[in-house]
Amino acid sequence: MDSLTLFCTASLLVGGVYWFVCVLGSAEQKGKHAVQISGGSIAKEKVQDNYNQYWSFFRRPKEIEAAEKVPDFVDTFYNLVTDIYEWGWGQSFHFSPSIPGKSHREATRMHEEMAVDLLNLKPRARILDAGCGVGGPMRAIAAHSGANVVGITINEYQVKRAKAHNKKAGLDKQCEVVCGNFLQMSFADNSFDGAYSIEATCHAPKLEEVYGEIYRVLKPGSLYVSYEWVTTELYRGDDPEHVEIIQGIERGDALPGLRNYTDIAEVAKKVGFEVIKEKDLAKPPANPWWSRLKMGRIAYWRNHILVTILAWLGIAPKGVVDVHEMLFITADYLTRGGETGIFTPMHMILCKKPEIKSS
Ligand SMILES: C=C(CC[C@@H](C)[C@H]1CC[C@H]2C3=CC[C@H]4[C@H](C)[C@@H](O)CC[C@]4(C)[C@H]3CC[C@]12C)C(C)C
Numbered sequence: 061m062d063s064l065t066l067f068c069t070a071s072l073l074v075g076g077v078y079w080f081v082c083v084l085g086s087a088e089q090k091g092k093h094a095v096q097i098s099g100g101s102i103a104k105e106k107v108q109d110n111y112n113q114y115w116s117f118f119r120r121p122k123e124i125e126a127a128e129k130v131p132d133f134v135d136t137f138y139n140l141v142t143d144i145y146e147w148g149w150g151q152s153f154h155f156s157p158s159i160p161g162k163s164h165r166e167a168t169r170m171h172e173e174m175a176v177d178l179l180n181l182k183p184r185a186r187i188l189d190a191g192c193g194v195g196g197p198m199r200a201i202a203a204h205s206g207a208n209v210v211g212i213t214i215n216e217y218q219v220k221r222a223k224a225h226n227k228k229a230g231l232d233k234q235c236e237v238v239c240g241n242f243l244q245m246s247f248a249d250n251s252f253d254g255a256y257s258i259e260a261t262c263h264a265p266k267l268e269e270v271y272g273e274i275y276r277v278l279k280p281g282s283l284y285v286s287y288e289w290v291t292t293e294l295y296r297g298d299d300p301e302h303v304e305i306i307q308g309i310e311r312g313d314a315l316p317g318l319r320n321y322t323d324i325a326e327v328a329k330k331v332g333f334e335v336i337k338e339k340d341l342a343k344p345p346a347n348p349w350w351s352r353l354k355m356g357r358i359a360y361w362r363n364h365i366l367v368t369i370l371a372w373l374g375i376a377p378k379g380v381v382d383v384h385e386m387l388f389i390t391a392d393y394l395t396r397g398g399e400t401g402i403f404t405p406m407h408m409i410l411c412k413k414p415e416i417k418s419s
Pocket residue numbers: 144145147148149152153154155259260262289313314353356359360363364384387388390391394
């Protein structure tokens with residue numbers, strides 16, 4: 061082999077490896093690369109142990125008796141998955157109906173803007189994002205509405221990521237992020253002009269606890285909108301396939317037990333809200349929310365190879381291979397939940413905290 065052939069072959073090899081490891085599979089907004097996948101706030105050598113603990117806790121969700129332990133395990137879950145989500149999905153950790161002719165990013169943004177449009181806000185309102193993730197929805201909502209958004213998440217690593225993204229987007233004056241438990245928030249009573257939660261309150265063992273807290277911090281007369289993960293009217297608890305799908309979703313998404321859609325308004329009323337509107341946004345004419353998940357299957361195979369190589373090289377923590385495999389399997393359960401129609405991640409409820417009656 062002459063030196064030119066050798067040089068070309070070597071360049072192709074190096075270029076190919078760079079492309080496979082650094083370029084492939086990065087999220088739409090190019091926020092994360094495969095080589096940056098970590099265990100969040102968990103030390104590299106502890107990732108595998110934390111995954112094993114997570115798995116033994118959430119493996120049998122219906123048998124969880126220790127509801128008070130759930131927030132800690134949810135925190136562990138988000139340490140394990142946050143980088144993989146950002147890398148493989150983007151900065152918004154939720155689904156949206158697919159819209160013909162629009163990209164996933166546009167469809168995601170429209171779903172987020174719909175939430176804040178429902179809140180009927182005055183200019184410069186102060187609103188709460190309960191379970192804000194790394195702030196994809198928060199930034200879209202702040203930019204679209206001009207509102208000041210305060211996000212809360214149980215996961216310290218997400219706070220760090222969200223703050224960095226807010227700064228980069230020039231929205232750090234409008235968006236504040238705090239680490240805390242939405243079941244016991246440190247915000248004052250009657251201090252927000254509106255609130256929303258996107259695919260987050262499903263992590264609460266008791267919905268009344270989080271709805272009660274949101275009710276407390278809202279000013280009288282203001283609105284709260286939530287996109288809830290629920291089982292639908294098609295779910296049958298005596299059908300083994302249905303049970304398998306729902307348990308698969310619970311295990312892979314840190315859920316202490318999915319609720320039925322009928323529970324949501326009941327709980328909202330119980331804590332004092334007036335229910336203004338309720339609708340499953342996944343119902344036709346909406347296009348399937350799960351098609352994005354299904355379309356990505358080949359990319360997930362490639363991602364799995366990539367994560368395995370990175371862990372083998374010692375670049376990614378060892379446990380991420382198991383975490384990735386869990387997500388891979390979960391994607392399939394979520395798709396089956398969507399296709400059978402027994403599950404929706406976008407049961408929308410719009411509630412109002414009643415005005416104080418003058419005597
Ligand atoms: C609301 C929640 C999270 C919803 C979604 C954002 C995530 C649910 C399942 C996740 C994923 C599954 C497969 C992964 C894939 C194997 C990997 O290669 C790249 C990332 C995934 C696509 C990942 C992305 C985020 C989800 C779609 C829950 C937790 C309440």
